[in-house]
Amino acid sequence: MILFHSTVLQRETITPDTFSIRLSCPKEFLQRFNPGQFVMVDVAVSSHLDPLLKRPFSVCRLRDDSFELLVKAVGRGTGILQQVAAGTVLSVHGPLGNGFPLATITGKPKIMLVAGGIGIAPIFSLLNGLLASGHPPLELIVGARTAAELLCTDELRKRADQEKGLQLSIATDDGSVGHHGLVTELVSWQLKSGGEKPVICACGPLPMLIALGKLAAEASCSCYLSLESRMACGFGVCLGCVTRKKTGDDRHPWVKICQDGPVFDAETLRLL
Amino acid sequence: MILFHSTVLQRETITPDTFSIRLSCPKEFLQRFNPGQFVMVDVAVSSHLDPLLKRPFSVCRLRDDSFELLVKAVGRGTGILQQVAAGTVLSVHGPLGNGFPLATITGKPKIMLVAGGIGIAPIFSLLNGLLASGHPPLELIVGARTAAELLCTDELRKRADQEKGLQLSIATDDGSVGHHGLVTELVSWQLKSGGEKPVICACGPLPMLIALGKLAAEASCSCYLSLESRMACGFGVCLGCVTRKKTGDDRHPWVKICQDGPVFDAETLRLL
Amino acid sequence: MIDLSVSLAPGLCLKNPVMTASGTFGYGREYEPYLELDQLGAVVTKGLSLLPKAGNPPPRIMETPCGMLNAIGLENIGVEAFLRDELPGLKAAKATVVVNFFGETVDEYVELAGILDREAGIDALEINISCPNVKAGGLQFGTDPEMAAGLVAAVRRQTSLPLITKLSPNVTDIAGMAVAVAEAGSDCISLINTLTGMAVDLQSGRPVLANVTGGLSGPAIKPVALRMVYQVLQKVKIPVIGIGGITSARDALEFLLVGATAVQIGTGNFVNPAVAAEIAAGIEAFLRERSISRVSEFIGSLQLPESC
Amino acid sequence: MIDLSVSLAPGLCLKNPVMTASGTFGYGREYEPYLELDQLGAVVTKGLSLLPKAGNPPPRIMETPCGMLNAIGLENIGVEAFLRDELPGLKAAKATVVVNFFGETVDEYVELAGILDREAGIDALEINISCPNVKAGGLQFGTDPEMAAGLVAAVRRQTSLPLITKLSPNVTDIAGMAVAVAEAGSDCISLINTLTGMAVDLQSGRPVLANVTGGLSGPAIKPVALRMVYQVLQKVKIPVIGIGGITSARDALEFLLVGATAVQIGTGNFVNPAVAAEIAAGIEAFLRERSISRVSEFIGSLQLPESC
Numbered sequence A, B: 001m002i003l004f005h006s007t008v009l010q011r012e013t014i015t016p017d018t019f020s021i022r023l024s025c026p027k028e029f030l031q032r033f034n035p036g037q038f039v040m041v042d043v044a045v046s047s048h049l050d051p052l053l054k055r056p057f058s059v060c061r062l063r064d065d066s067f068e069l070l071v072k073a074v075g076r077g078t079g080i081l082q083q084v085a086a087g088t089v090l091s092v093h094g095p096l097g098n099g100f101p102l103a104t105i106t107g108k109p110k111i112m113l114v115a116g117g118i119g120i121a122p123i124f125s126l127l128n129g130l131l132a133s134g135h136p137p138l139e140l141i142v143g144a145r146t147a148a149e150l151l152c153t154d155e156l157r158k159r160a161d162q163e164k165g166l167q168l169s170i171a172t173d174d175g176s177v178g179h180h181g182l183v184t185e186l187v188s189w190q191l192k193s194g195g196e197k198p199v200i201c202a203c204g205p206l207p208m209l210i211a212l213g214k215l216a217a218e219a220s221c222s223c224y225l226s227l228e229s230r231m232a233c234g235f236g237v238c239l240g241c242v243t244r245k246k247t248g249d250d251r252h253p254w255v256k257i258c259q260d261g262p263v264f265d266a267e268t269l270r271l272l
Numbered sequence C, D: 001m002i003d004l005s006v007s008l009a010p011g012l013c014l015k016n017p018v019m020t021a022s023g024t025f026g027y028g029r030e031y032e033p034y035l036e037l038d039q040l041g042a043v044v045t046k047g048l049s050l051l052p053k054a055g056n057p058p059p060r061i062m063e064t065p066c067g068m069l070n071a072i073g074l075e076n077i078g079v080e081a082f083l084r085d086e087l088p089g090l091k092a093a094k095a096t097v098v099v100n101f102f103g104e105t106v107d108e109y110v111e112l113a114g115i116l117d118r119e120a121g122i123d124a125l126e127i128n129i130s131c132p133n134v135k136a137g138g139l140q141f142g143t144d145p146e147m148a149a150g151l152v153a154a155v156r157r158q159t160s161l162p163l164i165t166k167l168s169p170n171v172t173d174i175a176g177m178a179v180a181v182a183e184a185g186s187d188c189i190s191l192i193n194t195l196t197g198m199a200v201d202l203q204s205g206r207p208v209l210a211n212v213t214g215g216l217s218g219p220a221i222k223p224v225a226l227r228m229v230y231q232v233l234q235k236v237k238i239p240v241i242g243i244g245g246i247t248s249a250r251d252a253l254e255f256l257l258v259g260a261t262a263v264q265i266g267t268g269n270f271v272n273p274a275v276a277a278e279i280a281a282g283i284e285a286f287l288r289e290r291s292i293s294r295v296s297e298f299i300g301s302l303q304l305p306e307s308c
């Protein structure tokens, strides 16, 4: 994890409330990066002291001398980023957290990647990581509330067309594209359809992750979930981002999402 | 005084630490404006809550649908303005304060305008106001620490060349241009040189204004000074910007710079 | 139509819960270029004393992170000038008028309350107890529950106007202060006044404020204000007015959610002189979106975790 | 060379006045990727208790205007794990180590002080008195001068290590608290701990923090912290450590100007993990620019207006 000043190289609107942002970084950052890791980004440009805290974002894609975030504008910090001009310099801290356990995952006979909404960001970086190295068959299931909110689907479709071992399924809550319903329904059907037991890697809204954890447990699949939490530090020192682990005792009940995660084996957590 | 959202139309660097900024405004603003008045400008762009308070700036020049400020970057707020991109929308409140008493001034046989450093801003708007209407002979005396910090001199020289009734003198602390010394020395000589008694209108650092007030009193000239103060509201409600008046009593010792000023007859104040 | 009205005391019903905070709204009419005074729940005047007061020498204000310090020192035109020069205009504008006032002794408070009580067009009194009691050696009325209760009781006897007591946050036990003034007969409690703070100037090596310390206000103090409103509401049954760092309808709604019957907008008025009216409109829009037909249904609807 | 060293107690000399604040710097070594621990005046550890403590359930933090609320609830690994797993690394890094600690009863504090006293490599203790005293019905040690003095005196008897007492700002009379703990034998006072605050979520209609209230820190509280340091220094002669909202060398210098012998950086470490070292360097640069050869000459050089 390194601290660096990063220049906003590009910002592109994707939907009215999502955008991508490309940030310069040192080579060292790219070398250290593991899919599923995140960065803390300063949103208090121009010496404003407010908003005070950096914001956590999963890295969506690496470039030669930069990386990309996919951001949904939900509040003040993300709203400021949505307006930020190319050339602006932001302070960045990362890569942070553990990322997905690549070695473990690629050892499985099949991988199922599941993304809900903006949760596509770390899944996209994981997909690229897997495609760049050898990988078992990949099942990619993405969902959103409606067609307009689906992110990166053009690109994902292109990948799925090019890459034999990659199959893409889409779900929307309103049925405007793909399956009319939840991604978890697609996952559930896949798991019940038999065949190789996949390892599941997922990111998305908490209810989706909880449901996936249950499905995986029932099907005895391994399942890695990328979690979110408000964060003050992002590197394990504020103790602000804890969640309950399954095997904890009264004196040690927590894991830290920023440091022990954000990716967890679903089995190790007590999410509800 | 009106509240409006204003678009930054242009920002131009003048010296490393001064810049001009052109801000859009409604017609009503231009109609109401009186030279010497100021605006309060929000520097907390992009929904930042910090810096919290608007900043006061004299209007330097009116345009067709906009006005210009001349700003010296001295701290956080002015530093943010120095970076602001064209197209940014800022909240503006104005025109505020009294401005120079044009009718009184133009009734005098001679007008002496004195500006120190960034104090040129309201003096420039007063000059333009006077040139646009009828006016007695004008003496313009501007000063700065060094040649590089003299503001608007090219433009002022051009005006002085074009306009018969306008004479320009320059002073720099280091003698790099014009008189080697203080503007107050030039003023003092002029006052001693006899001739018509001028009315003095001045803006600049407080020590300069205090000295001018004394010179004017000695020479029995009227003298109008544009003062500064930290301001929270700019329109008379916070009571944060008071200064002592000459004739005040223990229960009513103050005038408000934002509302009773920023331009005061030097005789009415107790500045030291 | 959404019913925004709230009742702060018998005989004190506001058309909406948005008031202005004393000392940040002048005597009221200064804001007429920006909003209609009768669109506000109430206008609270600059704190008045018996005689005009000069306040502290400048510098009096300083910006701080998300806030400001002020050491105005309670400068005001005095009750006589207020009644003569300001009150008629407020009445003409149909404003609901709350007069904030203070003294340096209990007697001064009582005398002032008596004068104000006789005056038509004043809808309520807000008693500022964050003032040094000169007879008690400069100790603030507002930091000692017994002193505060004594003061409120004395004023209470003097006036039948609805009485709001404004609490200082610079105390260990805000709920204890609230209980004391409620028992002494205050109809309503408003909080918070400013937190005492200080700023220094590295350049000059001096305090920024001539008075050395000043009162901190603005968004910076909102979390403290919310907490104190919450704590006070655990202990008293009378209505509470939330004050501190409100600059948006969302901020105001947070105080209402916690249980404040109304709010006061202070420093926010300086940054945007139209903000109080905008906040009233924003509260209405929020309730409409949620299909809540009366603001009183929303007030105090905070759901606490089970363990609390 | 500029002499940045300051003395906080007999036997506690820091190489510069920049310390880290408890609970914001982990156990110290987490920051080794960003700075050299021995470049800091001292590292103050997360508050330790006798046994490991789980703290509060999440959500535990919330950003506020220019600040943050935390309700971590004093989660820590316990003294045993600290001595075994963390202290050796801090010693190896040549850090000056201040251990922050707390208990729920005087006995717990005393027992812990005894354990820490026996350990080599600990340079000082910082006693956090902003904790509920379970025996006194949950009243905070830190809000009652007598309770605080009793606690400090009991701990003082147990250890010969330099003893810093960390004060809570949630009191009416901070100077009174300072006098009480100074008389009880504290070598030094640090302040301020967090101001109690609260945040609510309009969306859910609930408090943001599972614990409902939390501690406010960050730039928002700097004016309150500066004022309290100032007030305490009017009343006590022992060294004071300034804490609250420091994110730059200028902030730190403001506390030194007022008279703090050292400062602690808290929330600022989260935003920029290298900030403590940058502040130490910035203080040095400032003094060099002013041709001040010792930081001790600058400390307390505030010039007050004549009337004070």
Ligand SMILES: Cc1cc2nc3c(=O)[nH]c(=O)nc-3n(C[C@H](O)[C@H](O)[C@H](O)COP(=O)(O)OP(=O)(O)OC[C@H]3O[C@@H](n4cnc5c(N)ncnc54)[C@H](O)[C@@H]3O)c2cc1C
Binding pocket: A038, A051, A055, A056, A057, A058, A059, A069, A070, A071, A072, A073, A074, A075, A076, A077, A078, A079, A118, A121, A122, A227, A228, A229, A230, A231, A262, D063, D203
């Ligand atoms: C490890 C990690 C990776 C993330 N990756 C991405 C990403 O790739 N793209 C992306 O758009 N977002 C991502 N997020 C979420 C992102 O951090 C938050 O949306 C952002 O911090 C909100 O900041 P704000 O100032 O706009 O919102 P605020 O104004 O602070 O809050 C607005 C709303 O957002 C909610 N919120 C705020 N912070 C969080 C949070 N950390 N987690 C969940 N809800 C929150 C609040 O409840 C509130 O409703 C990630 C979060 C984590 C922890």
Ligand SMILES: Cc1cc2nc3c(=O)[nH]c(=O)nc-3n(C[C@H](O)[C@H](O)[C@H](O)COP(=O)(O)OP(=O)(O)OC[C@H]3O[C@@H](n4cnc5c(N)ncnc54)[C@H](O)[C@@H]3O)c2cc1C
Binding pocket: B038, B051, B055, B056, B057, B058, B059, B069, B070, B071, B072, B073, B074, B075, B076, B077, B078, B079, B118, B121, B122, B227, B228, B229, B230, B231, B262, C063, C203
């Ligand atoms: C009526 C009026 C008209 C003005 N016109 C102009 C103008 O045309 N052009 C221009 O560049 N400036 C003008 N100023 C000054 C300008 O308002 C301040 O420089 C500005 O507010 C500083 O903001 P900041 O955030 O950059 O500084 P801060 O970070 O707040 O402070 C930085 C430094 O500036 C000083 N300072 C801050 N505010 C003021 C103030 N109001 N007056 C004097 N010193 C201050 C502080 O002491 C400090 O040393 C005017 C001020 C007033 C009251």
Ligand SMILES: Cc1cc2nc3c(=O)[nH]c(=O)nc-3n(C[C@H](O)[C@H](O)[C@H](O)COP(=O)(O)O)c2cc1C
Binding pocket: B238, B239, C021, C022, C023, C024, C046, C047, C070, C072, C074, C100, C128, C166, C192, C193, C194, C216, C217, C218, C219, C221, C243, C244, C245, C246, C264, C265, C266, C267, C268
């Ligand atoms: C400049 C200024 C002057 C004030 N004067 C008074 C006053 O005269 N009487 C009073 O009770 N409170 C006074 N206050 C306190 C405010 O009414 C309010 O309680 C405080 O500012 C917190 O609210 P805010 O954060 O919205 O500003 C004053 C505040 C400011 C900023």
Ligand SMILES: Cc1cc2nc3c(=O)[nH]c(=O)nc-3n(C[C@H](O)[C@H](O)[C@H](O)COP(=O)(O)O)c2cc1C
Binding pocket: A238, A239, D021, D022, D023, D024, D046, D047, D070, D072, D074, D100, D128, D166, D192, D193, D194, D216, D217, D218, D219, D221, D243, D244, D245, D246, D264, D265, D266, D267, D268
């Ligand atoms: C997340 C967090 C945890 C803290 N934990 C402790 C603690 O364990 N013991 C303690 O004495 N103070 C603790 N504090 C208070 C800080 O040490 C410090 O006094 C306070 O944050 C004010 O400083 P700041 O504004 O620089 O953050 C904590 C503060 C924060 C933000």
Ligand code: FES
Binding pocket: A230, A231, A232, A233, A234, A235, A236, A237, A238, A239, A240, A241, A242, A256, A257, A258, A259
């Ligand atoms: S965000 Fe600070 S410990 Fe995880």
Ligand code: FES
Binding pocket: B230, B231, B232, B233, B234, B235, B236, B237, B238, B239, B240, B241, B242, B256, B257, B258, B259
């Ligand atoms: S700046 Fe508020 S009264 Fe002048």
